[in-house]
Amino acid sequence: MVETRLIDVTGLQSLLDALVARGYRVLGPTVRGGAVVNAEITEVADLPRGWGDDQEPGRYRLRPRDDEALFGFAAGAQSAKPVFFPTDELLWRGRRTAGGSGFEAQSAESAQAAQGGGVEEHGEDGPDTRPTALLGVRSCDLSAVGIHDTVLTGRGFTDAHYAQRREGAFVIAVACSDPGGTCFCVSMGTGPRPEQGRGAPFDLSLTELLAPEHRFVVEVGSERGGALLDEIGATAAARGDLAAADAVTEQAAQRMGRRLDTDGIRDLLYASIDSPRWDDVASRCLACTNCTMVCPTCFCTTVEDVSDLSGESAERHRVWDSCFTADFSYIHGGTVRESTRSRYRQWMTHKLASWHDQFGSSGCVGCGRCVTWCPAGIDITEEAAALRGVPGSNLPTPTSPPTPASE
Amino acid sequence: MTAVAGAGSRAAPRGDPFVPRPFVVRRHRQDTRDTWTLVLEPADGATMPFAAGQFTMMQAFGAGEAPISISGDPARPEVLEHTIRNVGAVTRALVHAGPGTELGIRGPFGTGWExxxxxxxxxxxxxxxxxxxxxxxxxxxxxxxxxxxxxxxxxxxxxxxxxxxxxxxxxxxxxxxxxxxxxxxxxxxxxxxxxxxxxxxxxxxxxxxxxxxxxxxxxxxxxxxxxxxxxxxxxxxxxxxxxxMERNMKCGVGLCGHCQLREYFLCVDGPVLTYDVLEPLMSRAEL
Amino acid sequence: MQTITDYLPQHPFFAGLPEPVVALVAGCAVNVHFRPGQHLFHEGEPADTFYVIRHGRVSLEVRAPAGSPVVVDSAHADDVVGWSWLVPPHRWLFDARATEETSAIAFDGACLRDKCDTDPAVGYALLQRVVQVMSTRLQSARIRLLDVYGAPV
Missing domain, CATH: 3.40.50.80 (Nucleotide-binding domain of ferredoxin-NADP reductase (FNR) module)
Structure with missing residues (x-):
């Protein structure tokens, strides 16, 4: 039996206060630089109140809403990925010993511990060791976190840095009420409503209701989540509130901006290895790597070695990488994937096909970010439909009239 | 679930797989005009058992890291033998590492010949x-x-x-x-x-x-x-x-994504794979 | 003492050929022997012989104005040497030099061509086998052209 509660906007503030009081660094959506991004927040006023967004291939614009919704926008510019899987991670530090012929290397944990800190990022007053509470995780992104849990901690070798960040994190999901023009979580079976057992677990999941009063139905996903609600005096949700919450996500599900036919998608991609469509997409793709940077599941990294001028000490960092670069597939003799055609094929085949073989799920959660943030407006749902040879199968559902891709 | 099965038995590395262990070069032999063999011993004395066909990530301090197959005798895990061809900045630093020099080793990684x-x-x-x-x-x-x-x-x-x-x-x-x-x-x-x-x-x-x-x-x-x-x-x-098989290997543990050959992470599912698996994947350019 | 007709079916080049065909072509053949360093033929000379190697080693070489000749192919027991007897203008394109004591069976090229012309079935059977040899050597040459083991040092 799912346990549900009800809080109002004041209650949401109490929730934030209680998390801060428990020592969490609370990250949540806020407006910066004309986009919704995740940043440290302490107050409800930090949230994007009254902001929605317009998202189309190659286009993202904030749009003022005619209501006071705090979560009335679709997928923000970044997912939860950078929170748990930072763009730059120190792997180890080392220094030369024994007159230069030897060396010592310390793992990031012990190197940090020697300086009195953990592996969290450095604030102005030294390393920030607070555990993270992440507010506003959408259902698609919750699935993406679940995928990262599998990729980075569920196999032979574990990414200890990621595991440590995930372990202490408090996750507050939010159901989508107003999906964007590039959203297709329904196609990928990842949304729009966060469900326990689908994707990473959440502690609490909010559904925002705007009328008659501004309030949130809260689904309790964990004991500590329930305890937190007890502490702030959250009441039980009435049957009418639950029905209203259901209606929010049911309507959202009907308003997906995009659709992707996943039937036999793995075999379709494998069979499309020689498709002329790759040449077509390559003529538009800039190989800029944007899609891989905003993708909540892309996990490829490279390493960078940094040494001081004397060469006495060195650090190794792991940084995000992208299969769209020439260096990515470099071996002695040259680059394996020299053409943009082959790089796009690799990315899309990995997302929709080989991911199934590797991790038992799709690598795409339908968040639409790769479509929105592509400067050329390349649309993975359109490319998939083209490979299927069904022109127009990408047409948005009737309730969401098509918008020109370029303006 | 990892549906992709490797060839089977393998030796696993100790400790944090991202942190190199120091190994001391004991012998250094030039085999041909561009190839050298280094015989190394672990600085901490702990042997590194390996299966024939496995590789390590080798680094010269501050010069970067390269995947190098083990060329020594699996019955003698007390020494680590690598035969290295000088083809780039990292391997140049490795082949010029004389006796007494410490090199960083991560591994052993990957599948063996069995x-x-x-x-x-x-x-x-x-x-x-x-x-x-x-x-x-x-x-x-x-x-x-x-x-x-x-x-x-x-x-x-x-x-x-x-x-x-x-x-x-x-x-x-x-x-x-x-x-x-x-x-x-x-x-x-x-x-x-x-x-x-x-x-x-x-x-x-x-x-x-x-x-x-x-x-x-x-x-x-x-x-x-x-x-x-x-x-x-x-x-x-x-x-x-x-x-x-050879592809760009960076992490050695299947986490960095570089060495993918369609569904295979060659650093953990390979480098040794059978031809029934490889034939369709080797028949296409730029895969 | 084994006759040429007895021996030929044991050689991979002739293995599987109908007995009458082997007997027919054996009429064009004699046993030959080369000492190390002795040439089977030289580039540019009329190509009137087809060699079937029984034992030994033969280098196919290209001479350059300076330095030693480069060995571009080698032939050993179970190999054959030479198809220029079949291809106009019937001139050798390389030097062939024995580098070990080498025994071979030498077929008269004109005799073989005559047999092939007279009986196209014999000609086709022989040609198929020659093409197989050419194909293998062409593939070898093409792949080696890539210098796959080469070093950009």
Missing amino acids: VSSGRGGDVVFVAGGIGLAPLRPAILEVCADRASYGRVLLLYGARTPEDILFGDDLRRWAADHAVDVQVTVDNGQHAWQGRVGLVTQLVDRGGFDAVNTLALVCGPEVMMRYAAMALRARGVAPARLRLS
Whole structure:
């Protein structure tokens, strides 16, 4: 039996206060630089109140809403990925010993511990060791976190840095009420409503209701989540509130901006290895790597070695990488994937096909970010439909009239 | 779920897989004009057991890291032997690391040859260039248990007679362990008394019972493709034909994504994979 | 003493040919022997012989103005040497030099061509086998052209 509660906007503030009081660094959506991004927040006023967004291939614009919704926008510019899987991670530090012929290397944990800190990022007053509470995780992104849990901690070798960040994190999901023009979580079976057992677990999941009063139905996903609600005096949700919450996500599900036919998608991609469509997409793709940077599941990294001028000490960092670069597939003799055609094929085949073989799920959660943030407006749902040879199968559902891709 | 299965048994690295362990160079030998062999011992004294065919990530402090196959004897885990070709900045620093120098080692990583699964039948090693180095541990394994195998052939192609690796080993394996060692070169000088031609021609004529043969192939990918075709034409089953693949390996533990060949992470699912898996993947460019 | 007709079916080049065909072509053949260093033929000379190697080793070489000749191919027991006897203008394109004691069977090229012309079935059977040899050597040459083991050092 799912346990549900009800809080109002004041209650949401109490929730934030209680998390801060428990020592969490609370990250949540806020407006910066004309986009919704995740940043440290302490107050409800930090949230994007009254902001929605317009998202189309190659286009993202904030749009003022005619209501006071705090979560009335679709997928923000970044997912939860950078929170748990930072763009730059120190792997180890080392220094030369024994007159230069030897060396010592310390793992990031012990190197940090020697300086009195953990592996969290450095604030102005030294390393920030607070555990993270992440507010506003959408259902698609919750699935993406679940995928990262599998990729980075569920196999032979574990990414200890990621595991440590995930372990202490408090996750507050939010159901989508107003999906964007590039959203297709329904196609990928990842949304729009966060469900326990689908994707990473959440502690609490909010559904925002705007009328008659501004309030949130809260689904309790964990004991500590329930305890937190007890502490702030959250009441039980009435049957009418639950029905209203259901209606929010049911309507959202009907308003997906995009659709992707996943039937036999793995075999379709494998069979499309020689498709002329790759040449077509390559003529538009800039190989800029944007899609891989905003993708909540892309996990490829490279390493960078940094040494001081004397060469006495060195650090190794792991940084995000992208299969769209020439260096990515470099071996002695040259680059394996020299053409943009082959790089796009690799990315899309990995997302929709080989991911199934590797991790038992799709690598795409339908968040639409790769479509929105592509400067050329390349649309993975359109490319998939083209490979299927069904022109127009990408047409948005009737309730969401098509918008020109370029303006 | 990881649906992709590797070839099986492997030795796993100790501790944090991202942090290199210091190994001291004990011996340093130049094999050919561009290839050196380093014999290393762990600075902390802890041995590093490995399976023939596995590799390590080797680094010279501050110079970066490169994947290098282990070329030593799996029965002697107390020393770590690497045969390295000088082809870039990292390998240049590695081959010039003289005795006493400490190098950083992560590993061992990847799948092994599992040559012991060929017991009771014939074994054909097909090597091209530096590809003999990753096969050497498996050949040593066979030589140590020679009676368990039928005919054993080493078919080895090199660029020129001067590029032939492990000359002493080749003579010893032939003389003491009844290995049919056949060497061919791409270009022979006037004085060269051996074969000139492609290594696949040795496969065509090799004296082995194809239906009861385990074939292990290592070399440049182009050479491996044609060697595999020649072995298939002789009748070696695709599942009994193993190749060691090279792709960009950065982490060694299947986390960085670089070495993917469609669904395979070659650093953990490979580098050794069977031809039934590889054939469709090797037939396309830029995969 | 084994006759040429007895021996030929044991050689991979002739293995599987109908007995009458082997007997027919054996009429064009004689046993030959080369000492190390002795040439089978030289580049540019009329190509009137087809060699079937029984034992030994033969280098196919290209001479350059300076330095030693480069060995571009080698032939060994069970190999054959030479197809220029079949291809106009019937001139050798390389030097062939024995580097070991080498015994071979030498076929008269004109005699073979005559047999092939007279009986196209014999000609086709022989041609198929020659093409197989050419194909193998062409593949070997093409792949070696890539210099796959080569070093950009």
